[in-house]
Amino acid sequence: MYFEDEPNPGENLPILPGHVSAGRFERVLRAGQFAVTAEIAPPDSADPQEVYDRAEVFDGYVDAINATDGSGANCHMSSVAMCALLAHKGYSMIMQVSCRDRNRIAIQGDVLGASAMGVSNILCLSGDGVQSGDHPEAKPVFDLDCMSSLSMLKGMRDQKQFLSGRKLTKPPEVFLGAAANPFAPPFDYRPHRLAKKVAAGAQFVQTQYCFDIEMLENYMKKVVDMGLHEKVFILPGVGPLASARAAEWIRSNVAGVHIPDAIIKRLAGAENQKQEGINICTDMINAIKDMQGVHGVHIMAYRMEYAVAEIVEKSGVLGNRKPWYPTRDIA
């Protein structure tokens, strides 16, 4: 998608009427396009080139890139630094902000800084517990939860003030997002939780991995009944599984991921399990894309980032739309 007022990479787009951010992600969604986002794994390195290389594999296939914030409570390059590096190149970044490692003072400071550096989207998370990561002895912060952090950032943007009430001279113009997990109990509360996130300020939401279409359908039905799909852009999460063994491992070790037996069987029965994982992911997108209330898809291809291009291509969700990337418009 090409915008008339396309700026130089690294410079923000003008904010359109009815929009809150200067980013292309919000524009794509508000233009009614089916959006594709992907997750980038931050390197264990201080080398910016590693960050650029990791982003490049998505070129032409995604509208925005999530930079995770110590996901799984493992230590990596910070999301704010990843976002700053890539936003400078012109990428549309979704900065994940977890409440596990920083209190309200640090989060507000980071968001101001990120916005100053061209980050237009922030995704608020509570965060995985420290027990699941490589520093289980760390002190968990959890000064805020995802909900109070959303409403705090909304206050910074709309009321132009810190949580303390102190005024900002320029607010962070950010599109606010949240995560949702329709696949974890208590199931009948989950749509209500989404409603609460919308009330707190969420404008888009990305879900946990979907491997169970029926479960997502049930969730989306309730979400649509509650009219939430008109208040928030919903991008279900998907991702390729590398093998049946990997799937087993994820199922028993990664919090909140639900993988039905049928999926594991299908993987185990395939000759090329990796390819089958990619096929399952494409099938998921195909089943999701026409669901009422769905506005896009979020692809988490951890350690299989190269597969995102194939998945998007095969699913055909972009039609002939080519999302922006640094060399797209260079003839």
Add this chain to the structure above:
Amino acid sequence: MYSMRRWSAKHANKLHHLYSGVESTLYKAAPLLEKIGYDKLEKPFMAVEKVTKGLLFDSQSCGQCTLGSTGMSCPMNCPKTIRNGPCGGVRPNGKCEVKPDMDCVWVVAWEGTQNMPPKEQAIHIVQPALDSRKKGTSAWLREVRLKRQEKAKANASQ
């Protein structure tokens, strides 16, 4: 007490009434409390509150009680101290992501909520960030004080 948590959620409705009853009784007694002075009352109040709420709800005495919005399940027992509903890590059997032997506080809270009448189901209201200075102080006294201040303000503006 952990063993009491489920019981309290099951009886959320009655306990919620009891709890609100204590608050409204205290509110009625506010002129007397004010005469004595809230500061002097803080210690004895906190002692009673800690024992009763500790026993019934495993209360962690955050000083900004939200039991009414959590089906009488104290959210401060959530290892992530989430005050606004279950995280995405709840196990398929309803146990906590961080402490696999404990029922997720919010699964219990949702059960408890369903035992309360819809208009009292404050679980749907966004709870603001916690004021960590209030930890270990009496939420009852704080409520009474706040209500009195609000009333005084309303009277003054009339």
